Amino acid sequence: MRKIAWTPYLLLLPSLLYLALFFAYPIFQAFQLAFTKNVDYLSVRAEARPDAASVGSLAMQTIVNVVDRISQEETLPNGVKRPVYWFKVEGQDPSGKTVQGWVSQRNVFIESRTESTTARVTTGEPIKVWTLDFVQRMVGDFRFGPALLTTLLLIVIILPIQFALAIIMALVLQSQIRGSTIFLYIYAIPLGISDLTAGIIWYAIFTQQGFLNSFLVRLGLMDQPFIFIQAGHQGWMIAIVVLAEVWRATSIVMVIVVAGLQAIPRDYLEAGEVFGASLWQRLRHIILPLLKPSLQVALILRTILAFQVFAVLVAITGGDVLTVLGNETFRWYDPQRFNNPNVAAVYAGFILLLSLGISLFYLRAVRSQEEAAKTL
Numbered sequence: 001m002r003k004i005a006w007t008p009y010l011l012l013l014p015s016l017l018y019l020a021l022f023f024a025y026p027i028f029q030a031f032q033l034a035f036t037k038n039v040d041y042l043s044v045r046a047e048a049r050p051d052a053a054s055v056g057s058l059a060m061q062t063i064v065n066v067v068d069r070i071s072q073e074e075t076l077p078n079g080v081k082r083p084v085y086w087f088k089v090e091g092q093d094p095s096g097k098t099v100q101g102w103v104s105q106r107n108v109f110i111e112s113r114t115e116s117t118t119a120r121v122t123t124g125e126p127i128k129v130w131t132l133d134f135v136q137r138m139v140g141d142f143r144f145g146p147a148l149l150t151t152l153l154l155i156v157i158i159l160p161i162q163f164a165l166a167i168i169m170a171l172v173l174q175s176q177i178r179g180s181t182i183f184l185y186i187y188a189i190p191l192g193i194s195d196l197t198a199g200i201i202w203y204a205i206f207t208q209q210g211f212l213n214s215f216l217v218r219l220g221l222m223d224q225p226f227i228f229i230q231a232g233h234q235g236w237m238i239a240i241v242v243l244a245e246v247w248r249a250t251s252i253v254m255v256i257v258v259a260g261l262q263a264i265p266r267d268y269l270e271a272g273e274v275f276g277a278s279l280w281q282r283l284r285h286i287i288l289p290l291l292k293p294s295l296q297v298a299l300i301l302r303t304i305l306a307f308q309v310f311a312v313l314v315a316i317t318g319g320d321v322l323t324v325l326g327n328e329t330f331r332w333y334d335p336q337r338f339n340n341p342n343v344a345a346v347y348a349g350f351i352l353l354l355s356l357g358i359s360l361f362y363l364r365a366v367r368s369q370e371e372a373a374k375t376l
Contacts, residue, residue, distance in 0.1 A: 033345035042124035044101035048086035056099030064091030166253035199315025260294025
């Protein structure tokens, strides 16, 4: 009898628990926030008592016709008895269907409990209903378009610069020239700095009384400081955010590229040198094709992080004149601003969908020859 190896299943259990607690459950909660809302509906009863079966529901502020009424006695805690009216009403439910049944006087407004022939529904019970209202509110938000455009623009600008610099930095380290270890430490310095700190550093450089303006004025190149960060200079603000992000996160890509370079057999590079291939030719025809798995990982990681750009932009621009999707997510969630977790969840879900879509594109477009051959 073949013995079952339980070890792989035991190792799989923590991973499944992690995915359930920290991925599936938050996604489910965010999905509910984005596509459901609590709506008060009054249940219409088959008989004049609270525990009777429900025959339908009426939305708040619905005008109903009073068909019949009965008075019941209710005993208060102090022993006093008072009349409580139940009304048999007829009205249209949210789908337009006519509903007839009994409702308590506590749930409707009626001018005369003994004579009025119409009433208005005022209270009910909260019920979750599916809705696209929050999606429409996000799309209709006047800041949604600029936030999406700025986010995509930052990705288009930042990624090529970062990958070009990361490959150059990795090649410098791979060349093993004298002092290359020092370069590694210098390149890795931004990895120990948070997003917010990086934004503050670059704000201090480009603000009106910052390091750059002070330096240029002292050299006599400018008579007065130039205001880089202001409403009319969105191009300058985007450039500053790009510089801050490139400085802060290029080292992450460099680490991945260095790991990929070390996995390339040196025989391939030496063969290229023997056959007279220049550095550019070796980079194009040997290094980059063999780096595709590492570049694939780096592209997915950096794109996801680029969609989450928030603290750097807020520290530099304030997040009002120039905004991104991550900033809008926070604005809608912030209790001191819009205090609307539902729309914030829609923004977060939209960022997730964009990240997944672009990641799938990378997985398809940046493939090694072996991966491409398997799909044929």
